[in-house]
Amino acid sequence: MSRARELLSRVREIKAEEPVSRAEELLRKLGRVGGVGRLPGSGPDPLNAWRELVEARTGRASITTLQTESERTIKALQAFSPNLRFYDVIIVNTSGGKDSIAMSKEISKLAKKQGVYNRLLMVHADLGEAEWTGTKQLAQQHAHTLDLPFQAVAHPVALGARVQAYGKMPSKGNRYCTGEFKTAQINKLMTRLLENLTGTKGGVLTKVGLRPVRFLNVLGIRADESDDRANKPPFHRAKSNSRRVKDDWYPIHEWSHGRVMRSVNQGPLRPPESYACGLSRHSCKFCIMASQPDLLTAALLDPAGTEQWAARQERMMDPRLNPWDEDVVRFQGKPITVLKRKRPGAKRPHRVKYEHAGKIKEVTIDQWKALVQGAQVVSLGPSARDRVFPVLGMAAVKRMADELRAQGVDPRKDPAAARIRIEERLVQQRIDKAWARIEEAKKAKTKDERTKALRSARAYLAKAMHQEALTQKQEKRAREGVAQIALLRQRNKR
Numbered sequence: 001m002s003r004a005r006e007l008l009s010r011v012r013e014i015k016a017e018e019p020v021s022r023a024e025e026l027l028r029k030l031g032r033v034g035g036v037g038r039l040p041g042s043g044p045d046p047l048n049a050w051r052e053l054v055e056a057r058t059g060r061a062s063i064t065t066l067q068t069e070s071e072r073t074i075k076a077l078q079a080f081s082p083n084l085r086f087y088d089v090i091i092v093n094t095s096g097g098k099d100s101i102a103m104s105k106e107i108s109k110l111a112k113k114q115g116v117y118n119r120l121l122m123v124h125a126d127l128g129e130a131e132w133t134g135t136k137q138l139a140q141q142h143a144h145t146l147d148l149p150f151q152a153v154a155h156p157v158a159l160g161a162r163v164q165a166y167g168k169m170p171s172k173g174n175r176y177c178t179g180e181f182k183t184a185q186i187n188k189l190m191t192r193l194l195e196n197l198t199g200t201k202g203g204v205l206t207k208v209g210l211r212p213v214r215f216l217n218v219l220g221i222r223a224d225e226s227d228d229r230a231n232k233p234p235f236h237r238a239k240s241n242s243r244r245v246k247d248d249w250y251p252i253h254e255w256s257h258g259r260v261m262r263s264v265n266q267g268p269l270r271p272p273e274s275y276a277c278g279l280s281r282h283s284c285k286f287c288i289m290a291s292q293p294d295l296l297t298a299a300l301l302d303p304a305g306t307e308q309w310a311a312r313q314e315r316m317m318d319p320r321l322n323p324w325d326e327d328v329v330r331f332q333g334k335p336i337t338v339l340k341r342k343r344p345g346a347k348r349p350h351r352v353k354y355e356h357a358g359k360i361k362e363v364t365i366d367q368w369k370a371l372v373q374g375a376q377v378v379s380l381g382p383s384a385r386d387r388v389f390p391v392l393g394m395a396a397v398k399r400m401a402d403e404l405r406a407q408g409v410d411p412r413k414d415p416a417a418a419r420i421r422i423e424e425r426l427v428q429q430r431i432d433k434a435w436a437r438i439e440e441a442k443k444a445k446t447k448d449e450r451t452k453a454l455r456s457a458r459a460y461l462a463k464a465m466h467q468e469a470l471t472q473k474q475e476k477r478a479r480e481g482v483a484q485i486a487l488l489r490q491r492n493k494r
């Protein structure tokens, strides 16, 4: 029997007055799971209001009014607030950080106003040791303070182990850490809630029959944080099928950092201690989106974690252990070129396709490791850059953190002084890199190689010279570098 027919026959079997009591009973079940939801969602679908708003604003074709209209449109879209009564369950995502605090306060206020406070469920995606110690407990405390039910969700595997198995760090373009460790886990929780809500994986039973369960997924994402986030619509339907409707909403999308901090400072939710140590974000300790100063601060705060990530990245940069497309190793005098690292199947591990002595072969990754034992690394393919942190490799971070620690820099004792030293050290790193490129340019065999090295050196120096933390000594060294580049460029032209 098709699913539609099966549901239809179930609905028919239920007597006229029964569906309401059944729905209530099922919602009570949900109440036992997450402590939320007494009444099923009702009222107009906010998606229609959103679409009407967008159409009303963008339907005008007059070029002369377009600019004013687009400004008004942006303001109207920014001010959009959905009808919360429409939803059965409102998931309040929290990382425990400042944006989550401001967003939780905002959604709580709105839910109270609309009489749907009992539909809120605070959820924390727990990344275990990748997060700062006590983050889950802090999120739980926030839920307790706001008198909200709390649920933590977690991936069965630790983030570090997952990254190691994949062989590449998550990156801006492939943020599998967020996808697998946060979004997917919260979706799974919604499925569990949905099953508890209906008892049959069907939908919410109402007087008129079955309809999909409606979830509002609320996140503390802000446009200020990045261009990607700025381009996300603050409200959108993320999923819609016969079982569930899931809308994503970012109530503080347009908030400035100052407004967020004002909300945090008003209490009553305690901000995490990481801010007091000078970190600008409360996220995974070594988040792939972290700025260089944050990464270095984190390394000073957690030397063991830094060492672990540095070792992981070192293994990831070794094609004998972690082969990727176009890596080359030399074995028995002949090069072996990796043609393709094949994704694992359901029961199949990663496989490696390679070329050796004119022959193409394919083996499992374990067979590869056994085969190339003792081989020499010749070169790494283009994906080598993705194998380390996009901002800075952890080996470099570790080296700089060890140096600073030896000089007595401690963000716990004096975060402001530590930040200044960290920024100075990062400027120094850029100047050192620039000089390394200048030396490369001097030794370059071709004109192209020389131009490339000089271009890179110039970029490093330009970045360094725009930093506030630049000391007089560093400025002098940077200027010498600029003069040296000019000289080499002139010689290169001849």
Ligand code: SF4
Binding pocket: 127, 170, 175, 177, 178, 181, 182, 283, 284, 286, 287, 288, 289
């Ligand atoms: S906080 Fe950073 S590292 Fe952690 S899941 Fe999010 S993007 Fe990935």
